[in-house]
Amino acid sequence: MEKYFEILCMCPLFRDIAHWELTKALRCLNARVFSFEKGEAVMNESEPAKYVGIVLTGSFQIVRTDFFGNRSMIANLVPGELFGESFACAGVEEVPVSVLASEAAEVMLIDCLKISHSCSNACQFHQQMIDNLLQIVAAKNLVLHQKIEVTSKRTTHEKLMAYLMLQAKQFGSLEFEIPYDRQELADYLEVERSGLSAEIGKLRRQGVIEADRNRFKIYKPFDV
């Protein structure tokens, strides 16, 4: 467990929890680590929400698949990030998403009730973790608002540009990598892959962007 301390210390869930208290906390929380191969699911749609997951290594994707098999990409998770916390805190019986490993990856799972309910040992850290959870869940809200901001645009062109500008802003550079391949980006933007590829090709020919696989470069913020 100790080998994950570095990443756990960076995890917002353990913010302001003393290093020496972490070992005790993990035991009290009955935290356990699991490994996944690419494509495996940590959490499946319609399961009850019980656990909070912390990405330790690799990366995961939060996706939802509807009745007809249409896939919608919600977010990409990198080490230190959490998932499942909103559903567990809200106590939903059926999570509306799946969480899939997008490469070999490891997570730590914690029973959410163990966070909110103080244990018999009267551990100090519970309160701090609830405060931390509140901030994390609130921040997750912003991620969803961001997706809505992008996907509420009506055309593939507008969605793509909105997404790329947002990424550029977050990376602080007009050149950056995105965590999605074409199909996944299409699933995030809620458009057709072929249409997305066509749009990228068009922007490339117009000299608006440069795109190589998941590496993008914006030349002109707007093609006014």
Next chain:
Amino acid sequence: MEKYFEILCMCPLFRDIAHWELTKALRCLNARVFSFEKGEAVMNESEPAKYVGIVLTGSFQIVRTDFFGNRSMIANLVPGELFGESFACAGVEEVPVSVLASEAAEVMLIDCLKISHSCSNACQFHQQMIDNLLQIVAAKNLVLHQKIEVTSKRTTHEKLMAYLMLQAKQFGSLEFEIPYDRQELADYLEVERSGLSAEIGKLRRQGVIEADRNRFKIYKPFDV
């Protein structure tokens, strides 16, 4: 202030806070009540997030308007519901939405910092309110996931049916009223109003639904 006690007691923010403590709490929180006319804004896009709002009477809508004036409807709020809490808890400098009164309405505004920071009087209720906030923010997450579920559908037909089925499920009846007029529903579904009206007309003629203003009735769950 006392005249709002009934609605405040039902507000999830004050869940498990003793009735006798509420008066003290409101004073400690420096809670204040404001009135708004239809169309007025309690909160504007790009303002810093500072307050948590509680709807006391009337109703409000959370909307976002982009660069080009395209409006996107996020949610409708009725008495007892909160808004702004996610942004305030996440400490964002620019809220991504506006909150507008959809009729004459009243809200109670509370400085979010006063909730999370214990006061000098060492009031008891702060901790309970943080626990409550966590659940509220987590639930807000579900509302956003729900909107994404609906709007990720590709056609107006699918979006509309997904929305209506969801409403029917929440009302527990195939007959119900929605809180939006046609333009607002179009803004929620992220489609064109005229296209939405056309689709509603089609479904009506096919006998799939009955629709009069904001009152809907579903005859056949699916038009397989």
Next chain:
DNA sequence: TTTTGTATGTTGAAATTTCAACAGAGGGGA
């Protein structure tokens, strides 16, 4: 009652997306 304004429904052309199918590039393994 008449007027005015808003909400809703309709329509047809233009723009865009979806869909299905295929081609080329590149990586990994045999």
Next chain:
DNA sequence: TCCCCTCTGTTGAAATTTCAACATACAAAA
């Protein structure tokens, strides 16, 4: 090296949406 498979880009036809414009119904105001 060759083969296989995945990812990306292209394309053209069909389906759908957007856009602009107008008709109608209804409610509030004059």
